[in-house]
Amino acid sequence: MYHSIEKMPKSTIMRSLHVPPRRFKFQMWLLKILGFKGLSMRQLKPYLTGEKQGKVVGITFDDGYQNILLNAAPILKKYNFTATCYVVSQRIGVSNTWDLKNKITQRPLMDLSEINKWIGQGMDVGAHTQTHKDLTQIEDGNIFDEIKNCKLDLEKSLNISIEDFCYPFGRFNESIRDLTKKAGYSSATTMIRGRATQKSDKMLLPRIPITHHTLPHLFLAKILTNYEDKR
Numbered sequence: 001m002y003h004s005i006e007k008m009p010k011s012t013i014m015r016s017l018h019v020p021p022r023r024f025k026f027q028m029w030l031l032k033i034l035g036f037k038g039l040s041m042r043q044l045k046p047y048l049t050g051e052k053q054g055k056v057v058g059i060t061f062d063d064g065y066q067n068i069l070l071n072a073a074p075i076l077k078k079y080n081f082t083a084t085c086y087v088v089s090q091r092i093g094v095s096n097t098w099d100l101k102n103k104i105t106q107r108p109l110m111d112l113s114e115i116n117k118w119i120g121q122g123m124d125v126g127a128h129t130q131t132h133k134d135l136t137q138i139e140d141g142n143i144f145d146e147i148k149n150c151k152l153d154l155e156k157s158l159n160i161s162i163e164d165f166c167y168p169f170g171r172f173n174e175s176i177r178d179l180t181k182k183a184g185y186s187s188a189t190t191m192i193r194g195r196a197t198q199k200s201d202k203m204l205l206p207r208i209p210i211t212h213h214t215l216p217h218l219f220l221a222k223i224l225t226n227y228e229d230k231r
């Protein structure tokens with residue numbers, strides 16, 4: 001689980017969300033030399049269902065920052081990896097406005113042509129609701145709209161099928177999980193820490209957070225050991 005790939009100044013609020021490009025590049029290189037293939041959620045799914053076997057790692061970017069097109073896509077392409085970016089359908093081309101109330105540093109989000117460039121480079125797009133609301137904090141009647149309409153918005157504007165969902169702020173409950181399935185998604189990622197297996201609920205997939213502070217030895221422990229599974 002990545003968010004932003006950009007070198008940010010020390011004054012940045014929530015700097016942990018931003019992984020410097022050089023560090024990201026080293027992490028992708030590590031995956032490559034260890035024999036892993038980095039995959040989008042769409043391409044990861046057959047491994048989660050047991051149809052395919054192999055050394056694979058799902059790579060996701062939440063929120064749709066412009067810097068992943070500029071800084072992550074060239075590195076992913078270099079190693080022949082793919083990745084999924086979870087887009088907030090009513091915030092395309094704007095910024096992470098949902099973080100304003102917590103004074104978290106604003107960064108530009110990809111606009112439609114940039115998302116198309118991301119897709120054009122072999123990358124994939126998933127849904128992250130229409131407005132990035134905490135789904136556990138809104139009225140029941142609005143939950144399904146936030147989830148389903150994001151899929152409809154993105155399928156209409158990007159002309160591809162949208163199959164993968166990510167819960168904003170990692171917040172969900174059982175009914176939100178069921179509504180996500182009902183909306184037609186075949187996977188959903190959380191912020192529960194751990195490595196996904198064939199036994200994982202496809203609608204509640206755990207992830208491994210990679211932050212500004214994830215140095216190479218920690219990155220290796222997170223990928224290769226049960227370091228995250230016990231947390």
Ligand SMILES: [Zn+2]
Pocket residue numbers: 062063128132168169
């Ligand atoms: Zn998010």
